[in-house]
Amino acid sequence: MGRVMLLLMLLLPLDLSAMEVIAGRVQEVLGGDSFRIGNRLIRLRDLEVWDRGQSCPDSEGKPFPCGEESVLFLKSLVEGKRLTCQLKHRDKQRRWIALCRVDGLDVGAQMVRMGHAVPAWSRGRYRKEKNQARRHMAGGWRGLPEYGPKRPSQWRRQQRKLGL
Numbered sequence: 001m002g003r004v005m006l007l008l009m010l011l012l013p014l015d016l017s018a019m020e021v022i023a024g025r026v027q028e029v030l031g032g033d034s035f036r037i038g039n040r041l042i043r044l045r046d047l048e049v050w051d052r053g054q055s056c057p058d059s060e061g062k063p064f065p066c067g068e069e070s071v072l073f074l075k076s077l078v079e080g081k082r083l084t085c086q087l088k089h090r091d092k093q094r095r096w097i098a099l100c101r102v103d104g105l106d107v108g109a110q111m112v113r114m115g116h117a118v119p120a121w122s123r124g125r126y127r128k129e130k131n132q133a134r135r136h137m138a139g140g141w142r143g144l145p146e147y148g149p150k151r152p153s154q155w156r157r158q159q160r161k162l163g164l
Contacts (some may be wrong), residue, residue: 020087026078032070032116034095035078041095042085044108046125047117049074050140057143066140070116073139077110078102115139 024037032049035042050056050070055063078100085100100107111117112129115138119126134141 021084022087023082023084025080025082029071029075029079032067032074033111035074037083037085041093042087042098042100043091043093043095044111044117045088045097045099046120047108047112048120049111049117056140059137059143061143064142066116069139070111073114073116074107074111078107083107113138115141 022037022040026035026037028036030036030041031052033044033047050067052067052071054065054067056066058064081102083100083102085096085098088097088099091097108117109126109129112119112126113132115133115136117126118140119130133139137143
């Protein structure tokens with residue numbers, strides 16, 4: 001048994017940062033997917049959030065500020081509240097990518113379920129929540145299916161092409 005454990009420890013990569021869990025109050029929401037706890041910048045894992053300047057079509061195809069709504073929803077969900085976050089790794093902007101909970105609820109799942117974010121991968125985490133948001137036309141999904149919102153990554157690419 002001891003040899004098997006030793007062999008597993010040698011074969012499996014050990015990422016200690018992935019095991020770190022922090023808890024604290026959110027002092028500031030920085031965007032629809034990021035906030036500050038103490039001196040750590042945190043970005044929610046496994047989702048894409050409508051960007052602050054992004055618009056989504058409503059049921060008549062008219063734009064509404066879904067990006068700003070995402071920021072406001074995250075503020076209402078976490079600002080000033082105590083969160084527990086499991087840190088995974090840092091991104092290019094030196095933010096910690098993390099799964100976070102507030103009052104026992106997965107913050108990312110709430111963002112997706114209420115239509116303020118989409119799963120980062122089509123078959124990944126939060127797929128069920130995305131389907132709920134679409135079905136209930138919540139948040140960025142309030143438009144008719146033919147007017148569906150652009151994924152945040154698509155919108156950012158389009159903005160770069162336009163030089164914005």
